[in-house]
Amino acid sequence: MHRPATAADPEELAAFLAANPGIEFLDVHYTNLAGVPRGKRLRAHEFAAAFENGRFLPGSILVVDITGLDVEESGMVWEDGDADRVGWPVPGTLARAPWLGADSADVMLSMHELDGRPCALDPRQVLRNVIARFTADGLTPVVACELEFYLVDAARTADGGIALPRGLDGRVPGHRQVYGLDPVDLDGAFLRDLWAACDALGLPTGAAIGEYAAGQYEVTLAHKPDALAAADDAVRFKRVAKGVAARHGRTATFMAKPFADVSGSGLHIHVSVLDAQGRNIFAGDAPEGSAALAHAIGGAANLMPGSIAVFAPNANSYRRFRPNSYAPVRAGWGVNNRTVPLRIPVGPRESRHLEHRLSGADANPWLAVAAVLAGVHHGLTHRIDPGPPVTGDGQTTGERLPTDWAHALALFEGSRVLADYWGGRAAEMFATVKRVEAERYNSVITPLDYDWVLRSA
Numbered sequence: 001m002h003r004p005a006t007a008a009d010p011e012e013l014a015a016f017l018a019a020n021p022g023i024e025f026l027d028v029h030y031t032n033l034a035g036v037p038r039g040k041r042l043r044a045h046e047f048a049a050a051f052e053n054g055r056f057l058p059g060s061i062l063v064v065d066i067t068g069l070d071v072e073e074s075g076m077v078w079e080d081g082d083a084d085r086v087g088w089p090v091p092g093t094l095a096r097a098p099w100l101g102a103d104s105a106d107v108m109l110s111m112h113e114l115d116g117r118p119c120a121l122d123p124r125q126v127l128r129n130v131i132a133r134f135t136a137d138g139l140t141p142v143v144a145c146e147l148e149f150y151l152v153d154a155a156r157t158a159d160g161g162i163a164l165p166r167g168l169d170g171r172v173p174g175h176r177q178v179y180g181l182d183p184v185d186l187d188g189a190f191l192r193d194l195w196a197a198c199d200a201l202g203l204p205t206g207a208a209i210g211e212y213a214a215g216q217y218e219v220t221l222a223h224k225p226d227a228l229a230a231a232d233d234a235v236r237f238k239r240v241a242k243g244v245a246a247r248h249g250r251t252a253t254f255m256a257k258p259f260a261d262v263s264g265s266g267l268h269i270h271v272s273v274l275d276a277q278g279r280n281i282f283a284g285d286a287p288e289g290s291a292a293l294a295h296a297i298g299g300a301a302n303l304m305p306g307s308i309a310v311f312a313p314n315a316n317s318y319r320r321f322r323p324n325s326y327a328p329v330r331a332g333w334g335v336n337n338r339t340v341p342l343r344i345p346v347g348p349r350e351s352r353h354l355e356h357r358l359s360g361a362d363a364n365p366w367l368a369v370a371a372v373l374a375g376v377h378h379g380l381t382h383r384i385d386p387g388p389p390v391t392g393d394g395q396t397t398g399e400r401l402p403t404d405w406a407h408a409l410a411l412f413e414g415s416r417v418l419a420d421y422w423g424g425r426a427a428e429m430f431a432t433v434k435r436v437e438a439e440r441y442n443s444v445i446t447p448l449d450y451d452w453v454l455r456s457a
Contacts, residue, residue, distance in 0.1 A: 002114075002115050002116030003054075003088070003116065004088055004112050004116045004117075004118070006088070006090075006091070006110065006118075007051075007054070007088035007089060007091070007110075008051060008088070008089040008090060008091040008092075008093075008094065008107075009051075009091070010048065010051040010052050012051070012089075012091065012092075012094060013047060013048065013051045013089075013094065016094050016095075016105070017047070020096060020105070022102070022103055023044065023047075023096075023103060023104070023105050024043065024044050024103040024104070025041055025042065025043065025044075025100070025101075025103060025104045025105070026041070026042045026044075026046075026047050026050070026104070026105045026106070026107060027039060027040075027041050027042075027097060027100065027104070027105070027106045027107070028040055028042060028050055028055050028087065028089065028107055028109050029106075029107075029108065029109060029239075030057065030061070030087050030108075030109040030110070030111055030122070031108075031123065031235055031364070031366075032061060032062055032063070032064065032121075032123070033062070033063060033121065033123060033364065033367070033426075033429060033430050033433050034064065034065055034066040034313075034364070034433060034437075035066070035123075035313065035362070035363070035364035035367075036064075036066060036068070037235075037239055038057075038061050038064075038068075039055075039057070039087070039109060040055065040057075042055075050089065050107075051089055053086075054086040054087055054088045054089075054112070055086065055087045055088075055109065056084040056085075056086055056087075057084065057085060057086070057087050057109075057111070058082050058083075058084060058085075059076050059080065059082060059083050059084065059085050060076055060077050060082045062076060062085070062111065062119065062121045062122070062429075063076050063121065063429055063432070063433050064433075065433055065436060065437045065440065066314065066437060067440075069440070071432060071433050071436045073432050073435075073436055074429055074432050074433065076429075084114070085111050085112065085113060085114070085119055086111070086112050086113075086114060087109030087110065087111050087112075088109060088110055088112055089107045089108070089109060090107070090108040090109065090110050090124075090232070092202070092229075093106075093107050093108040093201075093232065093236070094106075094107040095107075095200055095201040095202060096200045096201075097197070097200070097201075097243070098193075098196060098197050098200050099193070099197050099240065099243035099244045099246075099247055100243065106201070106239075108232065108235075108236065110122055110124050110125070111125075120423050120425045120426055121425065121426055121429050123364055123366035123367050123370075123426075124228065124231075124232075124366055125423075125426075126366060126367060126370045126422050126423065126426045127227065127228055127231055127366045127367075127369055127370040127373075128228060129370075129421065129422060129423050129426075130370045130373045130374050130377065130421050130422070131227055131228060131373070133374075133377045133421065134273070134373070134377055137377075137380075137381075138275065138276040139273050139274065139275060139276075139281070139380075140225050140273065140274040140278075141225075141227045141271060141272075141273050141274075141373055141376070142223055142224065142225045142227075142271065142272045142273065142274060142280075142353075143223060143224060143226075143227040143230040143231070143269065143270065143271055143369055143373075144220075144221055144222060144223035144224070144230060144269075144270040145221050145230055145231065145233065145234035145267060145268070145269055145270075145365055145369070146218060146220060146221065146266075146267070146268040146269075146270070147218065147219070147221070147234060147237060147238065147254065147265075147267055147361050148211055148216060148217070148218045148265035148266050148267075148361050149216070149217060149218075149238075149241060149252050149253060149254050149265055149361055150164075150213075150215050150216050150217075150252070150253050150255070150258050150259075150265065151164070151165065151187060151190065151215050151217065151245060151250050151251070151252055152164060152165065152215060152250065152251050152253055152258065153165040153249075153250060153251070154245075154246065154249050154250050154251050162251075162253075162258060162259075164214060164215040165215075165249070165250050187217070189248065190244060190245065190248045190250065191208050191217075191219075193244045193247065193248070194208075194219070194240065194241060194244045195208075197240045197243070197244050198219075198237065198240055201236055201240060203221065203233050203236060203237055203240070204221060204222035204224075204233065205219050205220065205221060205222075205237070206219070206220040206221070206222065207219070207220050211263070211265075212262070212263040212326065213259065213262035213263045214262070216262075216263065216265065219237070219241075221233050221234060221237060223270060223272075225274060227369055227373060228366075230369070231365045231366045231368075231369045234267070234365035235364075235365050235366065238254055238365075241254075253265075254361040254362050255316055255361070255362055256312065256314070256316055256317040256319065256320040256360030256361060256362045257316055257317070257319035257320040257360075260319070263325055263326060263327075264319070264320030264322075264325065264327055264360065264361075265320075265360065265361035265362075266320075266326075266327065266357060266358075266359060266360060266361055267311075267359040267360060267361045267363050267365065267368055268355055268356065268357050268359070269355070269356040269359060269368060269369055269372050270345075270353055270354070270355050270356075271296070271353060271354045271355075271356065271372060271373065271376055272351075272352070272353035272354070273292070273296070273376070273380070280350055280351075280352065280353075281293075282296065282352045282353055282354070283349050283350050283351075283352050284349060284352055285349055287335045287336070287344065287346065288335055288344060288389065289344060289352035289353075290352070292380060293344070293352060293353075293354065294385070294386050295379045295380050295382075295383050295384055295385075295386075296354055296375075296376040296379045296380055297333045297342050297344075297354060297379065297386040298379045298383075298384030298385050298386035298387075299375045299376055299377065299378040299379015299380065299381075299382065299384045300342055300354065300356060300372060300375035300376055300379060301331060301332075301333065301342060301375070301379075301384075301386055301387075302375065302378065302379065302384055302417075303371065303374060303375035303378060303415065303417060303418060304331065304341065304358065304375065304401070305331075305401065305402055305411050306411045306412055306414065306415030306417070306418050307371040307372075307374075307375065307412070307415070307418060308358070308401065308402050308403075308408040308411065308412070309405075309408040309409045309411070309412035309430075309431075309434060310359075310363060310364075310367050310368055310370075310371045310412065310430075311358045311359035311360060311363050311368055311371065312359075312360055312362075312363070312403075312405075312408060313360075313362060313363055313364065313367075313434060314362055314437070315405055315437075315438070315441045316362070317360045317362055317363075317405075318403050318404065318405055318408075320360050321401070321403040323395050324395065326338060326339075326357075327358075327360075328340060328341035328357055328358055328394065328395070328401065329395055329400065329401055329403065330394060330395060330396075330397065330398035330399060330400055330401060331398045331399045331400075331401055332389075332390040332394045332397065332398035333386055333389055333390065334389045334390040334391065334394060335389060337389075337390060337391070337394060338357070339390070339392075339393050339394035339395050340357070340390050340394035340398075341356065341357050341358040341394075341401070342354060342355075342356060342357070342386075343355040343357055354376070356372045358401075359372075367430070370421070370422060371418065374417070374418055374421035374422070377421070378417055378421070405438055406438065409431060409434055409435060409438065412427070412430075412431055413427075413431045415427075
């Protein structure tokens with residue numbers, strides 16, 4: 001077994017334990033194609049071995065579905081004997097985990113083959129593959145992820161649904177108060193603990209915003225000239241938000257559409273690109289930025305139909321795409337326009353960048369960023385013309401985007417460009433996992449089937 005150069009040095013563990021005495025438990029976890037963290041909780045006497053030798057994990061977890069079931073169609077369960085791969089700690093991700101207790105810590109793993117090669121099915125490696133295209137051209141993508149989520153009561157309702165929890169004043173919020181301070185006040189204790197936990201992990205969080213629906217929030221994450229680290233931040237933030245919410249008797253859900261009659265939750269991905277001298281190639285005096293930004297938008301638009309299955313990876317994801325809901329349903333780009341999927345925000349010329357607004361909060365951040373950056377690089381390389389910008393309501397003009405899961409998966413499987421950027425094996429396995437998930441989901445007979453058809457058919 002070979003130790004990869006990208007693994008955290010055991011000295012990082014030694015320094016951490018010296019600075020943080022009393023740590024008894026360490027969660028080591030890897031997030032697979034379906035976007036669910038999986039791993040182990042180690043005791044103190046096991047810490048050193050995890051950093052010195054990695055931690056063996058069954059290869060089948062690389063391709064289990066969102067519920068944790070094996071996907072036998074992947075060929076990675078019985079055919080290879082469910083052989084182990086090895087997870088190595090990611091440098092800089094070892095930190096205290098206050099939501100787990102004062103004696104607990106947390107570290108992210110990156111999966112490798114036993115000979116030290118990065119595992120092609122690790123979403124972090126998929127993103128690395130895309131970033132390498134920029135590096136080869138002397139470019140550096142700068143990325144930030146904005147995640148929206150709901151706080152709901154941890155207890156399900158009698159009919160299996162979800163409900164908003166009562167605030168500190170005993171009230172259940174009943175009105176949309178977009179950007180209102182009252183919701184932030186009511187959930188102030190949760191937000192304080194969330195910020196504290198993020199600080200402990202070194203996550204660069206900023207303002208909390210009461211979003212467009214009661215119980216919905218957004219907490220900003222800083223942009224970074226390291227796209228992999230920015231996606232790491234988003235993955236870790238989701239874990240922290242869920243953990244802190246559980247301590248408060250609540251569930252932080254990143255479902256794309258948890259409530260039918262109010263807004264869904266998105267993952268907005270902000271991108272600019274630096275040249276070898278550290279200058280933003282999207283900068284320009286005009287609001288629409290430079291020619292390079294236009295080409296990046298053209299490429300992102302070109303790959304968007306084939307990437308929908310990544311941005312909307314679950315059956316519930318497609319419920320988010322509704323007119324007049326801030327979830328884009330038609331192709332297009334614009335300046336200072338939130339009705340289109342590709343938006344150029346206003347700001348100083350040097351801050352000019354692209355905001356990709358299509359992805360749901362349920363998407364795997366590494367894969368979503370990898371799909372967005374593949375489009376940006378594709379556009380820059382081939383100087384793709386984005387066409388004219390949309391002015392006014394972008395929900396009524398432009399080509400309708402695919403909003404059906406089966407159609408989206410077919411488009412993904414047909415995208416040779418995306419497979420080339422990701423690596424063919426990763427694209428094939430993502431499609432396989434999601435095809436199986438769709439079949440399993442559609443095989444369930446729901447109460448709604450009986451309500452609509454049992455007596456009427």
